[in-house]
């Protein structure tokens with residue numbers, strides 16, 4: 001059922017079993033799991049069902065450090081969340097991404113890839129993806145015309161990406177949520193403060209506010225923060241009545257380790273003759289999948305580099321493609337349409353049957369977890385009185401070293417077969433140069449602000465996404481990531497959310 005929180009009498013007390021804060025990819029995925037269960041689920045959404053500028057303004061915030069997109073247009077603040085904008089690129093993390101890698105400080109998850117496998121398979125349904133298959137051998141059989149470049153399998157592999165339509169959660173799942181008798185969706189219900197008991201070990205209630213001037217209280221047995229990585233940290237930090245540094249923040253980890261994917265043009269690949277590279281291009285007409293060139297775990301270990309993949313764009317097209325960081329400077333998220341349309345047109349034109357001789361190689365790479373890269377609170381407040389979020393995005397030397405390493409490996413492999421030649425872009429040529437070019441950007445992927453771990457000194461949530469020391473508070477979404485891997489985050493964050501949902505069902509079964 002749906003309730004507009006602006007229409008409720010002021011200071012209404014809302015009560016339920018589980019309160020989910022945020023109705024985006026994570027929050028809606030969680031709520032869908034509880035339909036027709038004996039539990040009363042409260043799903044709080046700050047916005048309404050459509051985009052509103054005043055609501056979006058609550059996301060405004062300063063950025064420092066590495067140049068970044070305006071915070072207010074890098075996410076969406078209404079039912080469905082940022083899936084109203086996402087492009088649908090999906091792939092799985094590799095087993096190495098969960099491991100402690102001694103060359104990457106702060107790496108190592110308390111769970112393994114195999115722990116996520118059953119949830120990845122379920123997440124495929126939420127995101128309208130094809131079969132839960134990411135092996136090149138499987139996909140190659142479906143279209144033999146899409147042939148691989150030749151390389152040593154000890155060094156490189158074809159990592160498969162699948163493309164969601166992209167599923168817009170706000171459209172696709174609205175009816176299921178609104179028609180479910182036990183799901184109580186409150187729109188215009190912005191959580192602004194979470195209140196715990198005196199020693200901050202149990203959450204008792206939270207406050208929601210809206211721009212109509214109403215304020216309500218929500219009481220539940222369990223609370224799940226699912227309002228995106230920046231908001232999850234912001235809300236924990238701002239909830240400081242019982243815990244002066246913010247909830248879950250005794251060790252000063254909330255908001256730290258903010259990660260993005262580096263998405264950046266890096267090299268050129270030249271072939272002796274025209275090559276359509278069909279395997280590496282999105283096939284717009286059929287099943288939406290493609291491969292990117294990826295570095296094996298063995299080579300990552302040998303070169304001591306971060307994980308990253310390379311995709312190809314015909315050089316003549318890429319030359320006319322400005323970086324997203326340069327064309328999406330607007331604080332209006334609706335500008336996305338223009339920016340993406342421009343790209344879509346260019347990509348389609350690039351789909352020439354005979355192919356091209358020269359391609360630009362574009363990297364998608366994890367950044368090293370870095371405690372100085374972080375979300376903090378500003379002294380400026382939003383229209384609901386909440387301190388605004390501030391982002392300081394910071395890269396390390398390891399990113400540049402890794403970027404060079406990736407293309408050294410690819411270059412050697414292409415050289416061996418004499419099939420192609422790789423030329424590094426200027427900014428990667430001098431190994432002493434640690435600077436980043438103006439066009440360095442991310443993928444609007446916000447991760448790591450409530451990182452998972454077993455050590456309360458270095459993490460915020462445990463392997464079940466429970467905030468350390470707070471029995472009934474959980475975080476859902478990419479804020480839990482320890483490292484970012486190469487793939488875009490949504491498939492993995494939905495899988496993690498489904499895993500959290502199963503965990504909650506086990507414990508709620510005992511206690512609710």
Ligand SMILES: Cc1cc2nc3c(=O)[nH]c(=O)nc-3n(C[C@H](O)[C@H](O)[C@H](O)COP(=O)(O)OP(=O)(O)OC[C@H]3O[C@@H](n4cnc5c(N)ncnc54)[C@H](O)[C@@H]3O)c2cc1C
Nearest residue numbers: 022024025026046077078081082087088089191477488490
């Ligand atoms: C242009 C663009 C392209 C992208 N492309 C891809 C892609 O190709 N592949 C990919 O994997 N990812 C992509 N992403 C990222 C993807 O959109 C996010 O990973 C995903 O939406 C995050 O899900 P979430 O539920 O954590 O957050 P969101 O989807 O942002 O949802 C958070 C929800 O919480 C609500 N909320 C926030 N604060 C509060 C509060 N205090 N109280 C109540 N409700 C609140 C918001 O209104 C929103 O509905 C892209 C993002 C952008 C901007």
